[in-house]
Amino acid sequence: MSEPEFKAVGKLVVIGLGLIGGSVSAGLRQRHACQEAIGIVRDQANAALALERGVVDRACLSLQEVAAELGEGDVIFVAVPTLAIESVLRDIHALVSPEVTVTDGASVKGSVREAAIAAFGEVPSNLVLGHPIAGSEQSGVAAANPSLYQKHRVILTPEPSTGAAHIARVTALWQALGAEVLSMSVSEHDEVLGATSHLPHVIAYSLVDTLAHDIGNPNIFRYAAGGFRDFTRIASSDPIMWHDIMRANRGAVLHSLDKFVDNLLRLRDGIEREDGEYLLGVFTRAKAARDHFTRMLAGRTLKDSAALTPIKFRVVAGAPLQGRLRVPGDKSISHRAIMLGSLANGKTTIAGLLESEDSLATLQAFRDMGVVIDGANNDATGEERVTIYGVGLHGLKAPQKPLYLGNAGTSARLLSGILAAQTFSSTITGDASLSARPMGRIIEPLSSMGANIHSESENLPLTFAPAERFAAIDYQLPLASAQVKSCLLLAGLYADGVTRVRESQVTRDHTERMLGGFGCQVTRCDEGWLAIDGGSELQACHIDVPGDFSSAAFFIVAASITPGSDILLEHVGVNPSRTGALDILRLMGADIALLNEDTAGGEPVADIRVRYRQLQGISIPPELVSRAIDEFPALFVAAASARGVTELSGAAELRVKESDRLANMAAGLKALGVSVDTHADGLRITGSAMQGAEVDSAGDHRVAMALALTGLCCDGAVTVDHAECIASSFPGFVAQAKQLGITIEAIDC
Ligand SMILES: O=C(O)C1=C[C@@H](OP(=O)(O)O)[C@@H](O)[C@H](O)C1
Ligand SMILES: C=C(OP(=O)(O)O)C(=O)O
Numbered sequence: 001m002s003e004p005e006f007k008a009v010g011k012l013v014v015i016g017l018g019l020i021g022g023s024v025s026a027g028l029r030q031r032h033a034c035q036e037a038i039g040i041v042r043d044q045a046n047a048a049l050a051l052e053r054g055v056v057d058r059a060c061l062s063l064q065e066v067a068a069e070l071g072e073g074d075v076i077f078v079a080v081p082t083l084a085i086e087s088v089l090r091d092i093h094a095l096v097s098p099e100v101t102v103t104d105g106a107s108v109k110g111s112v113r114e115a116a117i118a119a120f121g122e123v124p125s126n127l128v129l130g131h132p133i134a135g136s137e138q139s140g141v142a143a144a145n146p147s148l149y150q151k152h153r154v155i156l157t158p159e160p161s162t163g164a165a166h167i168a169r170v171t172a173l174w175q176a177l178g179a180e181v182l183s184m185s186v187s188e189h190d191e192v193l194g195a196t197s198h199l200p201h202v203i204a205y206s207l208v209d210t211l212a213h214d215i216g217n218p219n220i221f222r223y224a225a226g227g228f229r230d231f232t233r234i235a236s237s238d239p240i241m242w243h244d245i246m247r248a249n250r251g252a253v254l255h256s257l258d259k260f261v262d263n264l265l266r267l268r269d270g271i272e273r274e275d276g277e278y279l280l281g282v283f284t285r286a287k288a289a290r291d292h293f294t295r296m297l298a299g300r301t302l303k304d305s306a307a308l309t310p311i312k313f314r315v316v317a318g319a320p321l322q323g324r325l326r327v328p329g330d331k332s333i334s335h336r337a338i339m340l341g342s343l344a345n346g347k348t349t350i351a352g353l354l355e356s357e358d359s360l361a362t363l364q365a366f367r368d369m370g371v372v373i374d375g376a377n378n379d380a381t382g383e384e385r386v387t388i389y390g391v392g393l394h395g396l397k398a399p400q401k402p403l404y405l406g407n408a409g410t411s412a413r414l415l416s417g418i419l420a421a422q423t424f425s426s427t428i429t430g431d432a433s434l435s436a437r438p439m440g441r442i443i444e445p446l447s448s449m450g451a452n453i454h455s456e457s458e459n460l461p462l463t464f465a466p467a468e469r470f471a472a473i474d475y476q477l478p479l480a481s482a483q484v485k486s487c488l489l490l491a492g493l494y495a496d497g498v499t500r501v502r503e504s505q506v507t508r509d510h511t512e513r514m515l516g517g518f519g520c521q522v523t524r525c526d527e528g529w530l531a532i533d534g535g536s537e538l539q540a541c542h543i544d545v546p547g548d549f550s551s552a553a554f555f556i557v558a559a560s561i562t563p564g565s566d567i568l569l570e571h572v573g574v575n576p577s578r579t580g581a582l583d584i585l586r587l588m589g590a591d592i593a594l595l596n597e598d599t600a601g602g603e604p605v606a607d608i609r610v611r612y613r614q615l616q617g618i619s620i621p622p623e624l625v626s627r628a629i630d631e632f633p634a635l636f637v638a639a640a641s642a643r644g645v646t647e648l649s650g651a652a653e654l655r656v657k658e659s660d661r662l663a664n665m666a667a668g669l670k671a672l673g674v675s676v677d678t679h680a681d682g683l684r685i686t687g688s689a690m691q692g693a694e695v696d697s698a699g700d701h702r703v704a705m706a707l708a709l710t711g712l713c714c715d716g717a718v719t720v721d722h723a724e725c726i727a728s729s730f731p732g733f734v735a736q737a738k739q740l741g742i743t744i745e746a747i748d749c
Helices: 019-030 044-052 082-095 110-120 164-176 186-215 226-236 239-248 250-272 276-297 331-343 357-368 409-419 440-449 482-492 510-517 549-561 580-587 629-641 652-656 661-671 701-713 723-728 733-739
Strands: 009-015 034-040 058-060 075-078 101-104 130-133 153-156 180-183 311-316 322-325 345-351 372-378 384-391 426-429 452-456 459-465 474-476 498-502 529-533 542-544 566-573 591-600 603-611 645-648 675-679 682-686 694-696 718-721 743-748
Touching: 009 019, 009 164, 019 034, 019 075, 019 164, 044 058, 075 082, 075 164, 082 101, 082 110, 082 239, 101 164, 110 186, 130 164, 130 186, 153 164, 164 180, 186 226, 186 239, 186 250, 239 250, 250 276, 276 357, 276 372, 311 701, 311 723, 322 733, 331 345, 331 357, 331 372, 331 384, 331 409, 331 482, 331 510, 331 542, 357 372, 357 409, 357 723, 409 426, 409 440, 409 459, 409 482, 440 452, 440 482, 482 498, 482 510, 482 529, 549 566, 549 580, 549 591, 549 603, 549 629, 549 701, 549 733, 580 591, 580 629, 629 645, 629 652, 629 661, 629 682, 629 701, 652 661, 661 675, 661 682, 661 694, 661 701, 701 718, 701 723, 701 733, 701 743, 733 743
Parallel strands: 009 034, 009 075, 034 058, 075 101, 153 180, 322 566, 345 542, 474 498, 694 718
Antiparallel strands: 130 153, 311 718, 311 743, 345 384, 372 384, 426 459, 452 459, 498 529, 566 603, 591 603, 645 682, 675 682
């Protein structure tokens, strides 16, 4: 490694060369990030070992030997067991200049602060308390590892009086070791660590101790398989250190331990009573939480899409598209299957559920309301299935925290219809994009049913309080929206009387169809009114989710614009209320055939064969707009590669999707040299040759995937920034695009 231009610290003195202290010293030495690393050790044997292993430049038996050499810029790192810290701090107070920065690595911060007050009479401004979250069950200088802190977190707990220069120096020290530095208060730190680190150690020690002593059977360890080994790894940690930690953080550890014992007793009771549902509830909730946590650690989180690992797409024109594949499950149908399965009586199974950020947000929301959802697991045929143990219309439980719906508009609006009618309060939140989307469209009709909804300027967060009365309404939809229609049909399940809704344009009818599958008929009355009876119970069923037409649309356009292409997309949902894009593309001259037409779970499905044919610009018939609403980003790319002009009007809704899709697609296409004029509710695109450039998804999954398609007909590569947002609907987009022969790379930023 090359020598850095400046040293993070001057001289480093580590008092206590165990795993923690030894790794700091070895790491800074290896990175040439300190002038000299000096270890203060107990005895000659440890001194010799530390020197031999290259952990320090110099080893001494007492601080006194080096104290006089130290001044501003130097750092003393205290890494002795927690209960020995006070006497070390007394030595430092007596021997060392207050200009020297002092820090520590103890797991409990409250007791170190008390030790400092006992030793110095206060927490001195040169003492920066810290804790690296990078322990291991190994101990001693022999375990010192220069990379131990790489990509780990270090929590500093500075006091208001701590000197800024000292904090900066300690921060630089940890950053030089590759760690991420966070800051929190002493009490917050001890509470969090009590629950997440100290409690698991108590449990691991206790479990091994129970098996070792109480059962008294030596064979027990001989046959202890993976589970035991994985679970008890930390019971091999240094007993003295953990003895000290438990005593030092007694209050917080007892608090977490009481909660755990209480939960364990309830689990014991559930096992005794053979309460399968309770056991499954605990286990599936725990598995979901643990999987969520694993995803978070991997940087793939159901959180703000800003927290996903950033990627760019790079696409270049290449060979024709060839081959066949099945796109993942339909997003709209997946949301509804989770919702209705949760509200049904009995066990619903779902095959082909979409596992994307949006649908998983819905799934998590119902888990947060006490619904047991298991899977996806392989069934006997090898197919992945999700099982939902429905709680009935009135069985949801109050969530303990706001329901976080990420980027999912469908989830927010449909769920609102359900939450507005519950007897408990709840709040829904979302990422920045979802928080900017209009919610007045559902607040207004739900409020007229009696719902009690609070929001600032009709945006998320929305808070639902129990309604005094919840009554059916007749509602003529003022805009074309399947989400609003579905929200009201779901609310209608809970309302007194018959709820009626009427739409003036066709929108997707998955809710109506699926309610029928759950045994609750939505009646189609005269003059286009849909009616649902309040109090209709839902009966669990099996749902087969077809491939998502909106995801397939990207490949349909890709094959239509790439000369020589011929692809087959299998088992795609072709519900006529969704396939306006097929009509539009056919009007433009596309060669698309539906084969093997069938139904699955009450939805029409087919294999879609697409062959290249030169497209022509058209004026898009207004009656097709609501049936093609999500496919416009892809259709705009078809228009850009077509001969002539394509015009669209009556599509103002595109401005309030995950982003303003008219503006963002126009910006992307213009950057490639296409002539695009936008107006309030549409645009005009003149097909032309395109030049590769860097374009931006604006965090919108459909814009990201549509702009990627432009690379197929550009002269030069197209790079799409902020492409990680595709996880909302189609996490496997790149892999499937490659499978069809598209030359696309996802580049980590
Ligand atoms: O009901 C649904 O599943 C959806 C309806 C449409 O939204 P609007 O109802 O806002 O048009 C669509 O854009 C969205 O992707 C999914
Ligand atoms: C608009 C979309 O979804 P939602 O409204 O559920 O965020 C979409 O997927 O294009």
